[in-house]
Structure formats: structure tokens, C-alpha cells
Amino acid sequence: MRTLFILLGKELRSFFFSPVAYVVLALFMVISGFSFSQAITLMGEKPTETSIVQWTFYPRWFFFYFFFLFPLITMRLFAEEQKTGTLESLLTAPVRAVHVLLAKFFSAFIFYVILWIPNLVYLGILHWVSDGRVLIPLGSLGGAFLIILLIGLFHIAVGCLASALTRNQIVAAIICFTLILLHFLLGMFLLLMAKDVPVEYMGIVNYFATTQHISYFTIGLIDSRAIVYYVSFTVLLLTITHQVLEYRRWKA
Amino acid sequence: MSEEIPPTPETPPPAPDTPPTIQRGKIGINVSVQILLGLVLFAIINYLSIRHFRQWDKTYNREFTLSEDTLSFLKQLDKKLSITIISRKDSQEHKDMAQLADSFHREGRSKLKIDIVDPNKDLEAFQKLAMEADRSHIQLDLGIFVRPTTSTNESADRPAGEAGKATQYIPQASLFRYTADINQRPVLAGFAGEAALTSALMAVARGDQPIVYLVAHKSKLRTTKDGNANGTIISMVSRQNMKVLPLSLDQEPRIPEDANAVFFVGMIDDFDERELSMVRDYWHGKRHALFFMLNGQAGLNTPLVEKFLAENGVVPQQDRVLRTYGTASGTEKLFEVKSTFLDASPITMPQKGTVTTIPGLTRSLKLTPEAEKPRTENIDIRALLSPTTGYWGEMKYLDVSPQADEGDNLPPLYIAASMERGASKDAQISVDSSRMVVIANSSLLDPDYLLPQNYDFASSCFNWLLQRENYIGINPTPKTMFSVKVSDEQQGRIFMLSTVVLPLTVFLLGIAVWGARRG
Structure with a gap:
């Protein structure tokens, strides 16, 4: 466990010593800050059934920028080390491949969580500026954060796998983006195809649809199915990535 | 300088190092099996998750x-x-x-x-x-x-x-x-x-499907383009899968046998003796229900209706509930009554403590559980609604500046009550009881003034009258409309902070870190 924490610290340092992390964070803050301002404008014009939390965490243009995040965060994780040749040294050092994998995975995840913290700050600012007159539903806020974290876990695991498969960061980014997009489109496709299925089968269709998960969680309906789906998929992808790393180890 | 040890003739020379052979085929199979097992486990977990899931409604x-x-x-x-x-x-x-x-x-x-x-x-x-x-x-x-x-x-x-x-x-x-x-x-x-x-x-x-008879021919209700209180009642009762039928007391020898309830809303014409007798007979039956919404119109006189209610322990007063308030031009009367739902009855239990507004003219009700009939016939009387502080029952309510004085009805006042004839704590005996609700106001369900809490109250009354207590707790899900009210200046400040200042700070921090690393 100690090895894992040492590696995690090293990975986090490498994240925050790189200007790329700050550029990504600043860009993400501009987009989410803009979404937040737009939400305030829209809700100021007329009352809506959609709360400020839904507008902030799930605006209409959410997927336009959300999918680009993960290739940016994960593309360098393994690909860069493979290119510079440091991955072989790392894997032949007295550390287990699983420690290397988990350290990289969690460092990316921690950075991803940090990306979302400004949204909480914005809500705090609104609460402060409006003297607490704006209703912020806490169940909705908790649900929104939970689904953002769950989807983040899954997408970062996809990014880890993509990065472990190639030594070229751009190729890793493209693989990651494609896999995430395919998963998203599969859910959308099932939703479109299943318009006329009976209610009892809608649960199965909704099971794979990211848009449904987000829309339910952001109103505050927490569902164990989505939690199991993303966590189990993350574990599966990390297992496959681990096998890829083990392959590199014995190949080396 | 290392010292070489000469080989002894007794020990055989070590075998030359041979690199271990990597059995790629075996490792490949091993990896494939592990991935396959992972996939199977993934499928099983997700199948179980679809079959046995839980939702938390926050x-x-x-x-x-x-x-x-x-x-x-x-x-x-x-x-x-x-x-x-x-x-x-x-x-x-x-x-x-x-x-x-x-x-x-x-x-x-x-x-x-x-x-x-x-x-x-x-x-x-x-x-x-x-x-x-x-x-x-x-x-x-x-x-x-x-x-x-x-x-x-x-x-x-x-x-x-x-x-x-x-x-x-x-x-x-x-x-x-x-x-x-x-x-x-x-x-x-x-x-x-x-x-x-x-x-x-x-x-x-x-x-x-319970049948409710509505006595409309004796009523006069304010009617707008959206209908009147009777229309609201018909819509509410139909929504609860009760059948509503009109009833003219003057054309019937008795209240029909199949009547689960009879509603009297905003009556301006009094009962005659025959009708009073019909209503009394009905009230003395088993599992019967009566619903009265008294008309508050000034100068109205319905002595036989009041006699019937009074003998059962609820006495409508001749006052009107009001309060006064000072304005620049003098004292004004306010007939809209702010009232609190009381917790004495299962009807109002889900709304206990909630304050509502009762529009129009409202009379006060005097509850007399100690009277002879309520005592001998075991009539359980419960107050449902009581005006908040500041209101009283004014007898001279047409005066310009009335004051609470002798002869007026002072708090505690009640403006709605329920009666249960043959009530018992034993649920098996209580199922044969007859029930009545009296509300001393007929504007409560006027479509123009209909408030959600008054709607729920009336709905609970109907369900209690028809012995469907199970329904009382099922209230409509309210719709919350979210809005943000901030001034343009505040909005500008939020925009600057969230879209410019904070991201720029992070960007500058990044440049500083990068500069320090290069330095």
C-alpha cells in the first residue's frame, strides 16, 4: 500500500508540475463558468422546472466539452512513459504493475475531481451574492456530483487502457475519445430504438444510456444500477489494462 | 582487487547459465482466461444489478x-x-x-x-x-x-x-x-x-365505485368562465373515481339507497320539514356521509339546515369571521381568513399546522359535544380549521369599523368541523359509522381562489367521508419552479468571477509553476 501512495504522490506531482494541467483546468473553468452564468440568465428570465444544479452540471452543451476532457487527462499516462522508455524501467523496478496502474488511474481521477470543484465554488458565490435566496436542492447536488464521479471513473479507465495500448499520445487520445463516444452513442441508439418497448424493458435500455443516468442523478434520483454499471466497467477495464502492462513486463 | 578462488578438483564445474524460456503460449492462455473470467464476472454482476436494484429518491x-x-x-x-x-x-x-x-x-x-x-x-x-x-x-x-x-x-x-x-x-x-x-x-x-x-x-x-349525490338546486354559487365550486367538486370527486350524480330533494321521496354521500354546497334555500326529515333519516343510516359548505352570503337565513347541524353538535353562528387593520384612510375590514389546520382529525393530520387562506365570507362554528344528541348517539366532533390570531366572529359585520365587543364570538373560533356518528376506537365497529363534515364557507373551492392546500383539504374530507382514509395521505406532488433573482450588477460580478477572474488566476498559477520549473 505504501508503494501505491509513493507512486500516487509522484504521479500527482508530475501532473501539477506540468503547465498542461493548469491550462486544462483554466479552460474547463471558463466553460463551466460560462455555463453557470448562462444558467443564471435563463433562470432569471422565467422560473423553470430545472434547478440551478441541473443547469450547472448538465447544460445542453455538456457533451460538447465533456468527452474532450478524458483524452486530455489520460493520453500521457502510459504512452509518454513508453515513448521515453521509462515504463520498462518502472515495470522492472520492485513495484507491482497493479500499483503503477492504480497510481496513474487515481492521480488522473483526483485531477478530474479537482476540475469539478470550481462548480461548487460558483454555487457558493451565488448563494453568497443572493443572500441565500436561490434554492439549491442538495439531493440534486449530491446526485449530480455522484454521477459525474462515476462517469469519470469509467472514462478515465477507458483512457488508461487507450494510453497503455500505444506509445503515441495522439493515438491514445483518439482511441480514448472514440471508445467514449461509441459507448455514449450505443446508449443513445438503444434509447432511440427502444421508443416503443414496454415499461418493464425500459430499465434494461436505460441501463446503458449515459444521458438517462445523468438526467436522473441530477434531479436527485440515485440508482444502484448506474453505480454498479460504472464501477464494474471501471474494474473490468482496469483488469484488461493490468493484463496489457503485465504483457509489457514479461515482454521486457 | 578481487581474489579469485581456484576451482577444487572435487567440485564439478557449474553448468553454464541458460536463459529461462518464456512460454508465451501459456502466458497468452493465462491472460485470455483471466480476461474471459473478468468479462463473465462483469456480466453476472450487471445481470444481478438489473434484477435487484435500489433507488434513493433525493x-x-x-x-x-x-x-x-x-x-x-x-x-x-x-x-x-x-x-x-x-x-x-x-x-x-x-x-x-x-x-x-x-x-x-x-x-x-x-x-x-x-x-x-x-x-x-x-x-x-x-x-x-x-x-x-x-x-x-x-x-x-x-x-x-x-x-x-x-x-x-x-x-x-x-x-x-x-x-x-x-x-x-x-x-x-x-x-x-x-x-x-x-x-x-x-x-x-x-x-x-x-x-x-x-x-x-x-x-x-x-x-x-362510490356514488356521491350533489344537491345543486338549492345553491347559489359565484360562477366564472372556469365554473363554480360545484364544478370543482365534480372534477375532484371524478378524479378519485367516485361517481357524481345530481339530486333534487323535492323530487325524491327519500335519499337514494345507493348514495354513499350527499353534498350540499353553498345553499341559499333552506330545507323544508320533509327534506329535513329525509336528511335526518339518511344520517341515521349506516356508512352514510354528508358534506356541507355553508354559504356566507350576508342576510342569508337557513334555519332548518342550521337546526339539523346544531342538534348534531355543530352550531353555525350568525357572525362573519374577520379582522381589521389600519390604513391611511382609517380602519379596514378583512374577511379573508388566515386559518390553521388542526391535528385533532385524520382529515387534517397530514396538513397539521399549515396556514391557509379562506376566501369570501366565513361564519364561525360553535362545537357542542356536551349537547344531548352528540352524547346519547355517540357523535364524535372534531375541529378541523381555526382562524389565526387577530380574527373574531363579528355580529355587525356590515358596519364600517366593527370592533370585537360583547355579543361577538371571540377566539378560539372554528370554521370547519367533522362529526362521526357511532364512532368507536374499535375499527370493526367504526366501519358502520356515518360521517359529516361542515365547512362554514362556500368560496373555498371557487376556481378563482382555489389554493393547493384547500384543494388537498377538501380532497381529504371526501376520502374521510367515504371511509377511504388510505387515500388521505396521498397528496399531489407539488411542482417547484426554480428561479434566480439577482440584479444585473450581481450577475455581472458572478460572470466576472466565474468566467474570467478564477480561470485567469489558475492560468497564471500554471505559468508561474512552469516558469519556476524552467528556472
Whole structure:
């Protein structure tokens, strides 16, 4: 466990010593800050059934920028080390491949969580500026954060796998983006195809649809199915990535 | 300098190092098996997750949580019922209708078959349903259609009257409640889908539909383009799957045997002695119910109605409840009564402590449980609504500046009460009791002044009168409209902070870190 924490610290340092992390964070803050301002404008014009939390965490243009995040965060994780040749040294050092994998995975995840913290700050600012007159539903806020974290876990695991498969960061980014997009489109496709299925089968269709998960969680309906789906998929992808790393180890 | 050890002739020379052979085939199989096992485990976990899941409803209005009464009914349901939700998928109402289907499917999976039909997209399915409904004399449109899960042939074989009892249709329009915004545009205020659907399921499962008679010929109610209080009552009662029929007391020898309840709303004509006797006879029956909303119109005189109520322990006073307040031009009277729901009765228990406004002219009620008849006939009298502080029952309410003085009725005042004849703590004896509710105001259900809490109160009264306490706890889900009211200056400040200042700070921090690393 100690090895894992040492590696995690090293990975986090490498994240925050790189200007790329700050550029990504600043860009993400501009987009989410803009979404937040737009939400305030829209809700100021007329009352809506959609709360400020839904507008902030799930605006209409959410997927336009959300999918680009993960290739940016994960593309360098393994690909860069493979290119510079440091991955072989790392894997032949007295550390287990699983420690290397988990350290990289969690460092990316921690950075991803940090990306979302400004949204909480914005809500705090609104609460402060409006003297607490704006209703912020806490169940909705908790649900929104939970689904953002769950989807983040899954997408970062996809990014880890993509990065472990190639030594070229751009190729890793493209693989990651494609896999995430395919998963998203599969859910959308099932939703479109299943318009006329009976209610009892809608649960199965909704099971794979990211848009449904987000829309339910952001109103505050927490569902164990989505939690199991993303966590189990993350574990599966990390297992496959681990096998890829083990392959590199014995190949080396 | 290393010292070499000469080999001893006794020990054989070490075998030359041979690199270990990597059995790539075996490792490949091992990896494949591990990945395959991972996939199988993933599939099993997700299959179990679909079969056995849990939801936590943390929505603001607990939109996905069914009431205890509905859950208890679904648990006890011993028939398989079919629910068809007829809704346009692109409509504003569809979200609530689909959520309702989802909630009932989740809780009654094995007993309910739920379908959603969009008449725009699946005309054939809708027409098939409409034909089925037509056999029950139901003209199907958007809404919810409930029936037992029988084959079409079985349904066709059933006589029309019997089919009517076995099917229920709830029009979509009756499920949604609207209020007006400041520009008088309708705004969705609540969704009463759960109460209506539970009620319909109960009616289909049990095959009964209570009959309510409405005595309208003695009333005079303010009527607007949206109708009057009687219209509100008809719509409410129909929504709860009760049948409403008109009743003229002067044309009937007695109140019909099949009357589960008789409603008198805003009467301006008094009973005659024969009618009084009819109402008394009905009240002395078993499981009968009377509902009175007294007209507050000035100068009105209905002595026999009041006599009937007074002998049963509720005495309508000749006053009007009001309070006064000072303005620049002098003292003004306020007849709108702010009142609190009391916790003495199961009718108002879900709303206890809530303050509501009662519009129009309201009389006060004096409760006399110590009177002879309530004592001898075991009539349980409970107060339901009481004005908040500052109000009194003014006898000279037409005066310009009335004051609470001798002869007026002073707090505590009551403006609604319930009576139960033959009430008992023993539930088995209590089922034969007759019930009555008196509200000393007839504007409460006026469509122009109808408040959600007054609607819920009236709805609870009807359910209590018909001994359907199970329904009292099923209130419509309120719709919360979210808005943000900040000034342009505050909005500008938020924009600057969130879109410029904070991201720029992070960007500059990045440059600083990068510079320091390069330095």
C-alpha cells in the first residue's frame, strides 16, 4: 500500500508540475463558468422546472466539452512513459504493475475531481451574492456530483487502457475519445430504438444510456444500477489494462 | 582487487547459465482466461444489478416516492392489473406520466403490466385500446386506462355493464393542477397521478365505485368562465373515481339507497320539514356521509339546515369571521381568513399546522359535544380549521369599523368541523359509522381562489367521508419552479468571477509553476 501512495504522490506531482494541467483546468473553468452564468440568465428570465444544479452540471452543451476532457487527462499516462522508455524501467523496478496502474488511474481521477470543484465554488458565490435566496436542492447536488464521479471513473479507465495500448499520445487520445463516444452513442441508439418497448424493458435500455443516468442523478434520483454499471466497467477495464502492462513486463 | 578462488578438483564445474524460456503460449492462455473470467464476472454482476436494484429518491419534492398507502395497497394486491398510459411523448406532461409509470412498475413489478402508448406514433395500438374502452362506455383520450390483465376475447365476452366496473379511465387533464402566474398564464402547480392511479387500481381490483349525490338546486354559487365550486367538486370527486350524480330533494321521496354521500354546497334555500326529515333519516343510516359548505352570503337565513347541524353538535353562528387593520384612510375590514389546520382529525393530520387562506365570507362554528344528541348517539366532533390570531366572529359585520365587543364570538373560533356518528376506537365497529363534515364557507373551492392546500383539504374530507382514509395521505406532488433573482450588477460580478477572474488566476498559477520549473 505504501508503494501505491509513493507512486500516487509522484504521479500527482508530475501532473501539477506540468503547465498542461493548469491550462486544462483554466479552460474547463471558463466553460463551466460560462455555463453557470448562462444558467443564471435563463433562470432569471422565467422560473423553470430545472434547478440551478441541473443547469450547472448538465447544460445542453455538456457533451460538447465533456468527452474532450478524458483524452486530455489520460493520453500521457502510459504512452509518454513508453515513448521515453521509462515504463520498462518502472515495470522492472520492485513495484507491482497493479500499483503503477492504480497510481496513474487515481492521480488522473483526483485531477478530474479537482476540475469539478470550481462548480461548487460558483454555487457558493451565488448563494453568497443572493443572500441565500436561490434554492439549491442538495439531493440534486449530491446526485449530480455522484454521477459525474462515476462517469469519470469509467472514462478515465477507458483512457488508461487507450494510453497503455500505444506509445503515441495522439493515438491514445483518439482511441480514448472514440471508445467514449461509441459507448455514449450505443446508449443513445438503444434509447432511440427502444421508443416503443414496454415499461418493464425500459430499465434494461436505460441501463446503458449515459444521458438517462445523468438526467436522473441530477434531479436527485440515485440508482444502484448506474453505480454498479460504472464501477464494474471501471474494474473490468482496469483488469484488461493490468493484463496489457503485465504483457509489457514479461515482454521486457 | 578481487581474489579469485581456484576451482577444487572435487567440485564439478557449474553448468553454464541458460536463459529461462518464456512460454508465451501459456502466458497468452493465462491472460485470455483471466480476461474471459473478468468479462463473465462483469456480466453476472450487471445481470444481478438489473434484477435487484435500489433507488434513493433525493429529489426536491420526492417525486419518485410512492406513499405508504399506495405501497401497502400494492403489497396486498392479489390480481394482475394492466395500466396503459396514453401520452404524447413530445408533450410537457409526458415526463410526469412516464415517471408515474416508472414508480408503479418499480413497486408492483409482478402485479402490474404497464405500457405507454403515444397516439401520435402508434395509432393502431391506440385505436385497439379505444375500441376496448368503448365497450365500457369510455371515450378514450390522453390519460390512464386501467383494467385487469385479460385477453381481448375475454374482455369482449363480458357484458357492457360488468366491463364498466372492471375498467377505469383517468383523463390526463384531471391529473395536473395549475395556478396562474402574475401574468395570469397557467403554471403547473402539482401532479395528482399517484392518488388517481391508486384509486383507479383499487376500484378495478375491488370492482366498486362510490356514488356521491350533489344537491345543486338549492345553491347559489359565484360562477366564472372556469365554473363554480360545484364544478370543482365534480372534477375532484371524478378524479378519485367516485361517481357524481345530481339530486333534487323535492323530487325524491327519500335519499337514494345507493348514495354513499350527499353534498350540499353553498345553499341559499333552506330545507323544508320533509327534506329535513329525509336528511335526518339518511344520517341515521349506516356508512352514510354528508358534506356541507355553508354559504356566507350576508342576510342569508337557513334555519332548518342550521337546526339539523346544531342538534348534531355543530352550531353555525350568525357572525362573519374577520379582522381589521389600519390604513391611511382609517380602519379596514378583512374577511379573508388566515386559518390553521388542526391535528385533532385524520382529515387534517397530514396538513397539521399549515396556514391557509379562506376566501369570501366565513361564519364561525360553535362545537357542542356536551349537547344531548352528540352524547346519547355517540357523535364524535372534531375541529378541523381555526382562524389565526387577530380574527373574531363579528355580529355587525356590515358596519364600517366593527370592533370585537360583547355579543361577538371571540377566539378560539372554528370554521370547519367533522362529526362521526357511532364512532368507536374499535375499527370493526367504526366501519358502520356515518360521517359529516361542515365547512362554514362556500368560496373555498371557487376556481378563482382555489389554493393547493384547500384543494388537498377538501380532497381529504371526501376520502374521510367515504371511509377511504388510505387515500388521505396521498397528496399531489407539488411542482417547484426554480428561479434566480439577482440584479444585473450581481450577475455581472458572478460572470466576472466565474468566467474570467478564477480561470485567469489558475492560468497564471500554471505559468508561474512552469516558469519556476524552467528556472
